[in-house]
Amino acid sequence: MLMKTFRIATYNVNSIRSRLHIVxxxxxxxxxxxxxxxxxxxxxxxxxxxxxxEAGYHVIFKxxxxxxxxxxxxxxxxxxxxxxxxxxxxxxxRLIRCKFSHVSVVNLYIPQGRGxxxxxxxxxxxxxxxxxxxxxxxxxxxxxxxxxGDMNVARDPIDVHDxxxxxxxxxxxxxxxxxxDHLKSWGLxxxxxxxxxxxxxxxxFFDYRVPNAMDRGLGWRVDHILTTRPLAxxxxxxxxxxxxxxxxxxxxxxxxxxEFAALHDSL
DNA sequence: ATGGTGGCACCGCCA
Numbered sequence: 001m002l003m004k005t006f007r008i009a010t011y012n013v014n015s016i017r018s019r020l021h022i023v024x025x026x027x028x029x030x031x032x033x034x035x036x037x038x039x040x041x042x043x044x045x046x047x048x049x050x051x052x053x054e055a056g057y058h059v060i061f062k063x064x065x066x067x068x069x070x071x072x073x074x075x076x077x078x079x080x081x082x083x084x085x086x087x088x089x090x091x092x093x094r095l096i097r098c099k100f101s102h103v104s105v106v107n108l109y110i111p112q113g114r115g116x117x118x119x120x121x122x123x124x125x126x127x128x129x130x131x132x133x134x135x136x137x138x139x140x141x142x143x144x145x146x147x148x149g150d151m152n153v154a155r156d157p158i159d160v161h162d163x164x165x166x167x168x169x170x171x172x173x174x175x176x177x178x179x180x181d182h183l184k185s186w187g188l189x190x191x192x193x194x195x196x197x198x199x200x201x202x203x204x205f206f207d208y209r210v211p212n213a214m215d216r217g218l219g220w221r222v223d224h225i226l227t228t229r230p231l232a233x234x235x236x237x238x239x240x241x242x243x244x245x246x247x248x249x250x251x252x253x254x255x256x257x258x259e260f261a262a263l264h265d266s267l
Numbered sequence: 268a269t270g271g272t273g274g275c276a277c278c279g280c281c282a
Contacts, residue, residue, distance in 0.1 A: 014273075014274065014282080015273090015275075017273095018273090039274090039282085041275065042275095064274050065273085065275075065276070066274080066275045066281085067274095067276095067280085067281065067282090068279085083272055112281085112282065206271055207271090207272085207282085208272040208274095208282085209269085209270080209271040209282090210271075211271075211272090211274050218268090249273095251273095252272085252273080253281080
């Protein structure tokens with residue numbers, strides 16, 4: 001059986017409660033099948049579930065008081081939901097896996113790493129390796145899988161506004177490129193880059209601390225939509241929607257969207 | 268020049 005086109009979006013909201021005025025209208029206007037969110041920064045008991053349901057979306061989430069937190073809003077009810085990696089520390093507020101009729105989704109908030117000399121940077125590199133094992137354990141490169149989210153890696157010079165200056169940042173350094181490449185080598189394609197080969201200046205993150213960063217083009221592409229090859233072959237397009245970054249009280253990230261055609265049943 | 272802003276916590280930590 002076939003279905004109509006399938007659209008998925010990813011958005012690091014930097015607090016879901018502080019971004020509802022952006023997220024809910026965006027959902028109503030854009031009607032994606034799935035919206036993956038990161039850095040929700042809210043305990044589950046306080047997650048604004050009702051607002052999503054009133055907009056016609058199911059929503060699943062896992063988060064703590066202050067840091068991290070992930071959520072997936074979807075038209076269809078997600079099945080086989082699980083949180084976190086398989087081994088400890090599972091970081092259940094950084095990974096959600098779920099399944100829909102035509103596709104599986106893994107929503108990710110990969111550790112940032114703080115600094116190359118910080119133990120958190122080794123933790124980040126290990127996280128990529130653990131994630132590769134996790135993906136290999138639960139999926140096959142032949143099936144329809146989307147891995148998306150804030151991966152805290154800008155892979156190529158065109159993914160940052162000043163590659164010379166930024167080289168050595170925890171999101172833009174050879175060790176992290178290697179970890180990211182090894183993950184993708186399992187069988188994941190950068191769908192956004194597929195549709196914009198060699199095109200610089202397409203960013204989904206603009207640091208709050210840089211004045212007028214977006215207007216000055218001082219961004220990064222650290223948010224990604226990766227899919228298995230068969231699914232990537234059906235992708236119709238991908239884009240970054242900058243409007244949420246222009247809104248009142250924006251997140252420092254904005255929304256990335258990808259669209260796919262005629263998905264087959266995954267089971 | 269070693270800042271800047273923003274979120275949530277609580278009087279600092281993380282991005």
